[in-house]
Amino acid sequence: MAQQIADRRDVDFVLYEQLDLEEMIKNKHYSDINKKTVDMIITEARNFAIKEILPVNEEGDKVGLKFENNQVTVPECFHRPYKLLKEGEWIAMTEDPEIGGQGLPHMVAQVAAEYIVGADFSFGAFGFATHGAAKMIEIFGTEKQKELYMGRMYSGDWGGTMVLTEAEAGSDVGALTTMAVKNDDGTYSISGNKIFITNAEHNLTENIVHPVLARIEGAPTGSKGISLFIVPKLWVNDDGSLGEPNDVVCTGIEEKIGLHASPTCQLAFGGKGQCRGVLLGEENKGMRVMFHMMNEARLGVGALGLFNASCAYLYAVNYAKERIQGRDLMDMFNKEAPSVSLIRHPDVRRMLLWMKSHLDGMRSFVYYVAQLFDKEILAETEEEKAQYTDLIEILTPVIKSYCTDRGFEATVQAMQIYGGYGYTADYPIEQLMRDSKINSIYEGTNGTQAMDLLGRKLGMKKGMVFMTLLGEIQKVIAKAKEIKGLEGLAKKLEEAIGRFGEVAMHLGKTAMSPDVKSAFALASPFLEVTGDIVMAWMLLWRAVVAAPKLDKLIGDADGEERIEKIEKNKNAAFYEGQVRTAEYFITSILPVTLGKMNAVEATNSAVVEMPEASFGG
Ligand SMILES: Cc1cc2nc3c(=O)[nH]c(=O)nc-3n(C[C@H](O)[C@H](O)[C@H](O)COP(=O)(O)OP(=O)(O)OC[C@H]3O[C@@H](n4cnc5c(N)ncnc54)[C@H](O)[C@@H]3O)c2cc1C
Known part of the structure; x- marks a missing residue:
């Protein structure tokens, strides 16, 4: 089966059934868009990715980059898809059409990115x-800076x-230590070396337009003295024409484990x-400006974790269905029994379900945050808008960290499912694994x-933002309690949320006590717990949407009849998958999360008090 990058059925489920995009685009802000347009755009992105980008992924990895005379040559096969990327106006999907964008909702741009970037990360x-x-x-930027740079970057003419x-x-x-000295004409002379x-x-x-962080002569030390400069590779004259090369020299490129074409x-x-x-923005306020790009990049890199997991899962599940190996456990002692596909073995199914549950949870999570950006735009009051902005802020580190770790782990699981073949360069998993490690x-x-x-x-707004987040999770729990078959899962998540609140409070207090180092030694485990809770929330939400639809499709059927009905009906199989995946995560992973919470609460001094000498080395 050809690689699909992202399962379109699942993409549509999250967009339309879980997050109700169709209702959102009824807003007059999106008067030019309807479901038909959205479907067309996603189909186009998917076709572009599968036909034009995916085929260059492996070639780009093998051919790599050429570095000669301070110049980098990308693999030749990149030129055609890049031309198509520009022609399709895929870079500025969410921007205003007046400045060269397509005015699309962030949710739609997120899906297009999943296909386009997911096809080849380099x-x-x-x-x-x-x-x-x-x-x-x-x-x-100033009006002049926008006129000179912005449009040509959104179009992809400039990088x-x-x-x-x-x-x-x-x-x-x-x-x-990169320095900037102001010139008489208002420009700055930049000097210094950057890497990576x-x-x-x-x-x-x-x-190529470089936004460069540097310190103006005499500015304070630390991040308070940093400014941001637009430094083009070729100087851009006031009339927009290109001038001389700008004394920015690429002195080398890194040899890396992955992303060989980047x-x-x-x-x-x-x-x-x-x-x-x-200068971009004000002197000494460069970090504030750069944080805008960094936050976007953090969410984008977090989404890469989802894309990694999606590709890894689709490869693995298809391989597990095709590869014949070993007898069914029930036929273990029957030498005449035929060999079966890998997916029949419980341990392989466990790995697949681990991958699917995290993948599904991450897709819902990433699209949910994309929708928060849309809701920010559509908000009718400042108060409402602030609520969405706050949720984005608190969830940004969780998306970045949790999704990139889980994305990489999904590639590890996929390799395990492929067995020895996965470790060879004959199959795509090893490249996927190499390419995805950098995201963390x-x-x-x-x-x-x-x-x-x-x-x-x-602690944002005295913990109120965290409380709002818990409130959003409670809304889904309340709905799940009303649905036959989901009451037990809802109860389990409710208990976990209560415990999560306690642990967060404990760690937050420790972080403000003299024992601050012990708290920060547990920051990563705490983030992991937060991510697990978000997964459980998203998966229960999916089940809340799916269970009533499944009921309608299969009625009261049970036993063999139920299985037969599900196998004959693609939608029933999909919805059953949603309910089962939530059941798996909440009963098999969430108890582990509760154990992790215990470990976070039992702040222990070993990490911070162990003498350096005792680490050995
Ligand atoms: C392929 C690739 C592409 C990149 N692209 C870009 C790019 O486009 N632009 C750009 O500017 N940079 C880029 N980078 C650089 C990248 O952002 C840095 O590598 C990263 O920020 C980490 O910095 P470092 O490598 O110096 O590691 P260090 O800062 O030395 O960190 C090493 C380890 O120590 C931990 N650590 C460090 N300080 C602390 C602390 N105070 N408390 C707790 N733990 C700490 C870190 O979490 C990490 O685990 C790229 C790097 C690579 C490899």
């Missing part, structure tokens, strides 16, 4: 980073990057003293995200 990053950089210019990291300034961005910059040099676009560049700014940039490291390591959740987000 390729997808070209549009992804460009969008984030252009958006910053749209929000914080965009994000330039933070230096050799001694990774997670601690505030330690950066994605797509900072390549031959897909005629120009250039990770070392950049030297102003080696000849001739690198110019223009860049855009703020997952450890940094956990610290953000505990240190900043948990």
Whole structure:
């Protein structure tokens, strides 16, 4: 079976049945859009991804990049899909049509991204980073900056990057040493070296726009003294024409475990003293501006975890159905019994259900957050808007960390299901695994995200945002209690939520006590617990939608008759899958989560008090 990237039936279920996109687009803000348009756009994105991008994924990995004379050449096969990416206007899907966008809801753009970026992560990053950089210019740029840069980035004619990291300034961005000196003409001379910059040099676009973090001479130390500059690869004249190369030199690219077709560049700014940039936003307020792009990128990278899991699951489930190996457990002692497909073995089914439950939960979670962005736009009062903004803020580190960890683990499970074949380069799983590991490291390591959740987000508005989140989960629990067959699951989640609230309170208090280090040693386990709770919430919500529909399709049938009816009806099989997946997660994973909560509550001093010498090494 050909790879589908994302299961369209499931995509439609989340969009229309769980999150009711059709109702949302009745709003006059979306007067040009209806279900038919949305379906057409998703079909187009899917076709584009399957026919044009997926085929270059493996080739890009094998061919890799060429670095010669400070220039990077991408695999030749990238040029055609990139041209189509531009022609299809896929980069600025959510932006206003007046500035070159398509004015689509974020939920729809999220689905298109799932297909386009999910087909090839190296390729997808070209549009992804460009969008984030252009958006910053749209929000914080002057009219002139928008006129010169934004449109040509949204169209994909020019590429965009994000330039933070230096050799001694990774997670601690505030330690950066790149300098900016103001010139008489209002521009700034930039000098310094950056590393690990994605797509900072390549031959897909005629120009590349670098948003660069640097410190203006005399500015305070730390992140309070950082400013942001637009530094184009080729200087852009006032009339929009391209000028001289701007003394930004790619001095090398990294050899990496994965993403072989994605250039990770070392950049030297102003080696000849001739690198110019223009200020984006205000002096010393660069981090505030850059955070806009970083938050978008964090959600985007979190979504990559979903895309990893989706591809891994679809490969694995199809392989498990096709690969014949071993007898059915019930025929273990019958030597005449035929061999069966892997999916008949309980341990393989366990791995598949682990993958499916996290995949389904993550898809609902990622689309839910995309919908919060749409709701922010449609909100009728400032108060309502703030509620959505707050939920996005508290959930951002959870999406980034939880989904990227689970996405990678899904590739590990997929490899296990493939057995020895999965470990070879003959099958796609090893590339998927290699390509996905980076997601837990860049855009703020997952450890940094956990610290953000505990240190900043948990206590937002005196804990009210966290309480709002719990309130949203309670709404689904209340509905589930009314549905035959889901009462028990609802009760289990309700108990877990109560415990989660207690543990959050305990850890939050510890984080403000002299024992702060012990609390932060548990920040990652706490984030993991939060992610598990979100999964259980999303899966129960899916079951709430699916169970009544399943009832309608199969009535009171039970036993063999029930199974027969389900097997004959695709929709019944799909809805049964929703209920069973929720049942699996809430009965098999949530108890483990409760154990993790116990571990978080039992803050122990070993991690922080063990002497360095006792670590050995
Ligand atoms: C393929 C690739 C692409 C990249 N693309 C870009 C890009 O486009 N633009 C860009 O600017 N950067 C980019 N990066 C850089 C990336 O964002 C950094 O690697 C990342 O921020 C981590 O920094 P570091 O590697 O210096 O690790 P470190 O900061 O040294 O961190 C190492 C470990 O220590 C932990 N740690 C560090 N500080 C603390 C702390 N205070 N408390 C607790 N734990 C801590 C981290 O969580 C991590 O586990 C890219 C990197 C790679 C590999």
